[in-house]
Amino acid sequence: MSFDSEYQTVIGLEIHAQMRTRSKIFCGCPTTFGSEANTQICPVCSGFPGVLPVMNREAVNMAIKTGLAIEGTINMMSEFSRKNYFYPDLPSGYQITQYDLPIVEHGRVSITVDDQEKTIGVTRIHMEVDAGKNLHEGIVGASWVDLNRTGVPLMEIVSEPDLRSSKEAGEYLKKLRAIVRYLEVCDGNMEEGSFRCDANVSINRKGAKEFGTRCELKNLNSIRNVMRAIDFEVERHIDVIESGGKIIQETRLWDAAKNETRSMRSKEEAHDYRYFPEPDLPRLVLTDERVQALRDVLPELPDAKKARFQSEFGLSPYDAEVLTTSRRLASYYEATNQIVAELGKSDPKITANWVSVELLGLLNKEGHDIADSPVSAKNLGMLVARILDNTISGKIAKKVFGIMFESGDDPDTIIDKQGLKQVTDSSAIEAEVDAVLAAHEGEVAKYKEGKTKLFGFFVGQVMKATRGKANPKVVNTILKDKLNS
Numbered sequence: 090m091s092f093d094s095e096y097q098t099v100i101g102l103e104i105h106a107q108m109r110t111r112s113k114i115f116c117g118c119p120t121t122f123g124s125e126a127n128t129q130i131c132p133v134c135s136g137f138p139g140v141l142p143v144m145n146r147e148a149v150n151m152a153i154k155t156g157l158a159i160e161g162t163i164n165m166m167s168e169f170s171r172k173n174y175f176y177p178d179l180p181s182g183y184q185i186t187q188y189d190l191p192i193v194e195h196g197r198v199s200i201t202v203d204d205q206e207k208t209i210g211v212t213r214i215h216m217e218v219d220a221g222k223n224l225h226e227g228i229v230g231a232s233w234v235d236l237n238r239t240g241v242p243l244m245e246i247v248s249e250p251d252l253r254s255s256k257e258a259g260e261y262l263k264k265l266r267a268i269v270r271y272l273e274v275c276d277g278n279m280e281e282g283s284f285r286c287d288a289n290v291s292i293n294r295k296g297a298k299e300f301g302t303r304c305e306l307k308n309l310n311s312i313r314n315v316m317r318a319i320d321f322e323v324e325r326h327i328d329v330i331e332s333g334g335k336i337i338q339e340t341r342l343w344d345a346a347k348n349e350t351r352s353m354r355s356k357e358e359a360h361d362y363r364y365f366p367e368p369d370l371p372r373l374v375l376t377d378e379r380v381q382a383l384r385d386v387l388p389e390l391p392d393a394k395k396a397r398f399q400s401e402f403g404l405s406p407y408d409a410e411v412l413t414t415s416r417r418l419a420s421y422y423e424a425t426n427q428i429v430a431e432l433g434k435s436d437p438k439i440t441a442n443w444v445s446v447e448l449l450g451l452l453n454k455e456g457h458d459i460a461d462s463p464v465s466a467k468n469l470g471m472l473v474a475r476i477l478d479n480t481i482s483g484k485i486a487k488k489v490f491g492i493m494f495e496s497g498d499d500p501d502t503i504i505d506k507q508g509l510k511q512v513t514d515s516s517a518i519e520a521e522v523d524a525v526l527a528a529h530e531g532e533v534a535k536y537k538e539g540k541t542k543l544f545g546f547f548v549g550q551v552m553k554a555t556r557g558k559a560n561p562k563v564v565n566t567i568l569k570d571k572l573n574s
């Protein structure tokens with residue numbers, strides 16, 4: 090698109106994160122996902138008249154921890170409001186949310202795009218209740234409603250319009266998802282809807298003082314879809330403006346199958362929610378001790394861990410980023426490193442490669458998570474140690490690793506059983522080299538006439554003859570010796 094360079098993209102994200110409390114935000118009902126419809130409800134979350142909400146302390150703690158993790162201001166006094174609207178999945182006719190006085194303001198999240206670090210402002214985090222779910226599938230002539238989700242605590246995390254591309258939006262989402270997962274306040278599952286995102290998108294001419302009119306995109310249930318929807322929307326805005334039209338502020342639905350957004354409702358059709366302070370809940374007042382106690386138990390967060398992996402293990406920013414996407418993966422890597430070191434030599438970079446390329450590659454391919462990896466950190470550490478102590482070559486190690494992944498066996502057992510131990514004994518290798526040279530007199534002659542490219546061919550033949558077990562360094566030395574004498 091030739092006009093792209095004249096325009097700047099402006100994006101702000103609103104994320105709804107379901108908090109991982111055991112009970113709902115204002116009643117004692119469980120929050121377990123996937124139970125039979127309407128088995129986790131009570132008069133409070135079903136919106137009966139005359140019932141009173143009671144604040145869930147753990148939900149407040151989770152919001153505070155998230156606020157601290159993004160270096161936000163924790164408001165020592167915040168307030169709940171009623172947002173009034175009618176919809177069948179909202180039995181009370183209003184959503185309890187925070188409006189004027191949210192629990193967290195002015196946070197920030199740092200992201201890295203194309204090796205450039207950038208800080209994205211977080212306007213606010215507020216707490217609110219989730220709504221239920223309308224069910225249409227497999228029901229003829231009616232819709233049902235499941236209220237199990239009604240009253241599940243949500244955090245809404247609103248970003249400043251600081252994002253400038255779909256890539257930045259994707260990185261911001263990944264980073265925030267990593268943060269809430271590290272904190273164990275949300276499971277971050279976009280497909281199941283426990284981490285949902287709406288994207289506000291506008292464009293303006295580069296250098297312009299004012300932002301353009303924005304559209305809000307909904308129905309984005311993966312990071313990939315968020316990025317695709319933004320890219321589509323930016324192109325649409327450019328097309329409209331270039332053809333002399335005007336963008337109208339509206340909410341648009343992303344259709345992943347058709348790869349397009351379409352209008353859902355315009356600003357004129359927007360509700361007037363008639364917000365007012367929630368009369369059934371007192372203002373939420375925090376103490377310094379409570380906030381400090383939560384600060385004291387914050388885990389090492391993704392950015393800090395990434396920086397430490399770079400300095401402690403000498404990893405590249407990219408490798409450090411990959412290995413710190415989850416706490417589990419990071420501790421798997423650290424445990425593997427530890428095992429390698431205990432077995433003799435240590436090499437954090439090679440180990441990083443085995444975890445992030447070989448292991449993650451197979452896990453992804455087989456649809457496994459690091460939590461249910463068939464290869465334990467102990468066994469992977471042992472495998473890396475066997476490469477470092479020259480028991481096997483890197484190439485054979487890949488073969489062993491494949492068997493480890495399938496059988497769960499430890500590498501030593503596999504190396505033993507399959508006779509894969511590397512041959513470093515030079516007299517044994519010399520015999521193989523002699524045999525190869527004798528069998529390829531023609532090539533040897535050509536080599537001696539100057540066709541030195543054939544060297545690789547001889548190495549290949551020796552490796553083939555030893556089924557990959559010969560130590561490649563020893564093979565090289567002996568071959569060079571023989572061919573150049």
Ligand code: ADP
Nearest residue numbers: 099100101102248249250289290291300301303
């Ligand atoms: P609303 O109350 O309608 O949700 P907000 O002012 O809370 O509106 O903004 C919602 C989101 O829209 C925020 O993430 C904000 O950064 C983003 N936003 C605001 N203006 C723009 C704009 N011109 N372009 C893109 N995003 C914007």
Ligand code: MG
Nearest residue numbers: 103247287305
């Ligand atoms: Mg909004």
Ligand code: ZN
Nearest residue numbers: 116118131134
């Ligand atoms: Zn309930």
